[in-house]
Each structure stands twice: as C-alpha cells, then as structure tokens.
Amino acid sequence: MPNNEIMRDILVAWLKDEITPEQEQILNKWLDDSSENRETFSRLTNDDFLVEELKIFDLFDAEKLQAISNQGPAEIGIGAKSVRRKWLSFAAAAAVLGLICLAFYLTERYDRKAPVIAAKKVSDVQAPIISKAFIKADNGRMILLDTIKANTVFSLNGADVIKNDSGQIIYRSNSGAPTNNTLFNPRGGNIITVVLSDGTKVWLNSESSITYPISFGDTARSVSVKGEAYFEVAKSATKKFIVTTDRGITTEVLGTHFNINSYDDEDNCIVTLIEGRVQVHNSEEKVLLMPAQQATQRSNGRSLLVRHVNVNKVIAWKEGTFNFDEENIYTISRQFQRWYNIDVNIKGDFSGETYSGIISKKLSLLQVMQVLKFAGLNYQISNNQLIITKI
Numbered sequence: 001m002p003n004n005e006i007m008r009d010i011l012v013a014w015l016k017d018e019i020t021p022e023q024e025q026i027l028n029k030w031l032d033d034s035s036e037n038r039e040t041f042s043r044l045t046n047d048d049f050l051v052e053e054l055k056i057f058d059l060f061d062a063e064k065l066q067a068i069s070n071q072g073p074a075e076i077g078i079g080a081k082s083v084r085r086k087w088l089s090f091a092a093a094a095a096v097l098g099l100i101c102l103a104f105y106l107t108e109r110y111d112r113k114a115p116v117i118a119a120k121k122v123s124d125v126q127a128p129i130i131s132k133a134f135i136k137a138d139n140g141r142m143i144l145l146d147t148i149k150a151n152t153v154f155s156l157n158g159a160d161v162i163k164n165d166s167g168q169i170i171y172r173s174n175s176g177a178p179t180n181n182t183l184f185n186p187r188g189g190n191i192i193t194v195v196l197s198d199g200t201k202v203w204l205n206s207e208s209s210i211t212y213p214i215s216f217g218d219t220a221r222s223v224s225v226k227g228e229a230y231f232e233v234a235k236s237a238t239k240k241f242i243v244t245t246d247r248g249i250t251t252e253v254l255g256t257h258f259n260i261n262s263y264d265d266e267d268n269c270i271v272t273l274i275e276g277r278v279q280v281h282n283s284e285e286k287v288l289l290m291p292a293q294q295a296t297q298r299s300n301g302r303s304l305l306v307r308h309v310n311v312n313k314v315i316a317w318k319e320g321t322f323n324f325d326e327e328n329i330y331t332i333s334r335q336f337q338r339w340y341n342i343d344v345n346i347k348g349d350f351s352g353e354t355y356s357g358i359i360s361k362k363l364s365l366l367q368v369m370q371v372l373k374f375a376g377l378n379y380q381i382s383n384n385q386l387i388i389t390k391i
Helices: 004-015 021-033 035-044 047-057 062-069 083-109 329-340 365-375
Strands: 134-137 142-144 152-156 159-163 169-171 180-185 192-195 201-204 208-213 221-232 241-245 250-253 257-262 268-275 278-281 286-289 293-298 304-308 321-327 343-346 355-360 377-382 385-390
Touching (some): 004 021, 021 035, 286 304, 329 343, 329 385, 355 365
Antiparallel strands (some): 134 142, 180 208, 221 257, 257 268, 268 293, 293 304, 377 385
C-alpha cells in the first residue's frame, strides 16, 4: 500500500492533469483496494466539490467560479477530464486540495470513509483584522494602538513614536533617559510590527509581548520577550543585540534574522536562526547556531538540543499561515486559541494522532475546521468555544 505522501502527490498530479503512467498504475491499484478508496477519490475529485471548496476559501473570482460551475456535468473517470476541470486543476487542485484538504485528509485517514460533518450550531469566529496591541510605558501610561490614526507621531515616556500607514510602529532615535516600553499583542490580535530605535524590526505574534528601551545605550542592546517574536536585527559591529526570555534562554547577535518561541503553555522554548549567526545560552550550556538550525530547551530540562529545521514552517505565522507538520491536536489547538481568542475543549483520546497541512490564517475558524474535517475531526463552535471530537 503506498504511503500517505505518495497518494497525496498522485491525486494532486491527477487533478493537475500531470499524472505519469507509473502514478496512474498506483492509483488504479489503490482504487481497486476498497470501495472506501473509490468513494474518497470520487468526492475529492468532483468538479462541483472543487468549485464549492474554492468558494468557501474565497481564493478565486466568484463570477468565474460560477460560470465554470454552470458548464454542465463533469465527465467521470481517470482518463477523462472536463474543460472546467482543466481550469480548476491548475488554479485549485494544488493550491487548495493539494496543499490543504488532501494533506489533512491523507495524513492519517485516506483509508477511512470520508466523514460528513454537521456542526450542531452554526457559529463562527473571524480571523483577526485589527491588532488589539497596546504599549505600556514605565510610568504606567498606556496607548491602544488601534486608536492612533495612520501617519501619526505621538510621544510616549520621552520617545517620539510613529504609526505609519501600514500600522507599523516606529521609534525615532532618542538620546533621552533609557526608560522601557512594553508592547503587548493580546490573544486574538493580528500580528504587529515595531521598529526599535536602532532600526531593528520585530514582528510580534498573538498573546506575546516585548519589553525594550526607548533608546539603546552605548553598550549592548537588550530586550525581553514573552510568547513569539521574529527579529531582523540592525547590524552593529560593536553593540550586541541580546534577547532574554523568562524561561532562561538568552540569544545574542550582532545583526541577523531569527525567531523565538517562548510561550508559557508550550513544552519547549525554541530559537530558530534564519540568517547570520546567533549564540544561544542558558545557565548550563552555550551553543552557536548556523542558518536553518534550531536550539530547543525542554521544560523538564536545561540542555539545549540543536537540529536542522524547515525555517519556512517556523516563520509561517509571520507570513500569514498555519503550517502543521505531524503536529498533535493539542499543539494545533493552542495556536487556534491565540489567533482566534477562543477556548478549546478537546474530547476523546487523540494519543498518537498527528496532522499535517497548510492553512491561511485569513480564514475564519469555521472555514479552518471545514478543512480539518478531512482529518476525521468533528467540531462545534458556540459561545466563543471550540469543541473538538473524533468522528
């Protein structure tokens, strides 16, 4: 029996009309194996299903989709494809089914009957549009950033701060007293970007905060982070940039790009290097990272584990996607909690179950769960709570 990745690639190749003779032979064998496989193939390759799924995800022009939908019944069979399928194949199959639905559906369950999900109550939670972020100064003053108009300069604790037309927060270089500001991005807030006084750019994920001086002194540049942040550090030959976390991890650089994940409710504190070099240390160990390397400190230990990783997965949150690679449902649900500002209640035994796939963070919670249903998950959304159960 072919593995999940092979079957996913074969089905995507069929949808894109690029299937090879060898792949078609494997597909025919898979279809002959069981009636459930044939039902799965029929459902996931049905033209009307593709059109409806594209409407759900709002990825393509609605009028063009409707025109395609009205072109008549689809031809059925592996060897024949309708004209509208050819348009859908390159526009939809790889982008939607290949990378999202099929990835989830086939990761664990391509040999199961395709589930039919009906939420008990039609409810939804929209993806964040505004940041909800606010800055708190040492003197206790707070500014809710969404109340500040674009292209506005405001003063905070002696610092001149600009909110530009893209919502980015920029600190002008200031020679005043090195007092601190803290930027908070609460649960359910869109990603916020701040440019520190030295030119370092920081992206702050939901349920995260960064504390920094309004101006850096003549020695090191030090900030502290809770949650998750991505840094593009302005280069300096003489002044290190130091990031600390409350979990005992310190990262030191002169100028580079890296990601820190230090949520309190996660098992690990993780530093991932994208570009340049960084030194990561705790009270017991010190390691030097090269690009595409990651240092992990587990919650139950002090040693630092270094490994090579896919950096695109690590920084997917910054690029606007959920990127799951054999993640358990509990890790996935914590990401949903932070992004949608919801509570998640998981019922049933999910031990040993993992899920993989890429989903746009622009989708509402209901749309995301409509993708996850292909992995055999049932769900209910009610009163800002998501309940997940097995089929």
